[in-house]
Amino acid sequence: xxxxxSAEPHNRLLRTWQLxxxxxxxxxxxxxxxxxxxLAAEIDxxxxxxxxxxxxxxxxxxxxxxxxxxxxxxxxATVERFxxxxxxxxxxxxxxxxxxxxEVEEIPARRRPKRDYxxxxxxxxRKANA
Numbered sequence: 001x002x003x004x005x006s007a008e009p010h011n012r013l014l015r016t017w018q019l020x021x022x023x024x025x026x027x028x029x030x031x032x033x034x035x036x037x038x039l040a041a042e043i044d045x046x047x048x049x050x051x052x053x054x055x056x057x058x059x060x061x062x063x064x065x066x067x068x069x070x071x072x073x074x075x076x077a078t079v080e081r082f083x084x085x086x087x088x089x090x091x092x093x094x095x096x097x098x099x100x101x102x103e104v105e106e107i108p109a110r111r112r113p114k115r116d117y118x119x120x121x122x123x124x125x126r127k128a129n130a
Contacts, residue, residue, distance in 0.1 A: 013043055025070050025098035036063050
């Protein structure tokens with residue numbers, strides 16, 4: 001399990017990986033593909049303990065499958081799954097556009113609580129205390 005102290009660099013590395021995949025989806029350049037695979041290997045190496053055993057090659061396999069699907073311009077399950085895992089709406093839309101996906105599942109907006117204009121209802125007025 002990743003502690004809070006080490007979660008931030010790990011999250012930053014995952015975000016960098018997602019952005020690298022977006023860049024590859026736009027350019028389809030070999031250098032960008034190599035960058036994706038290098039980042040995936042680094043993420044796979046950063047696993048800890050038994051979690052490391054379960055995900056030993058997850059990012060490398062996923063990256064290779066994503067790059068192959070993007071290069072062949074296929075919209076397969078790997079691309080759809082990757083798209084669903086993206087939390088940032090702008091990144092999700094950009095990747096969908098680069099991959100040729102027209103329908104993007106929107107991330108639900110957080111509702112703001114309604115203001116209670118009767119905040120002081122039930123309290124005695126200041127005039128009554130004077």
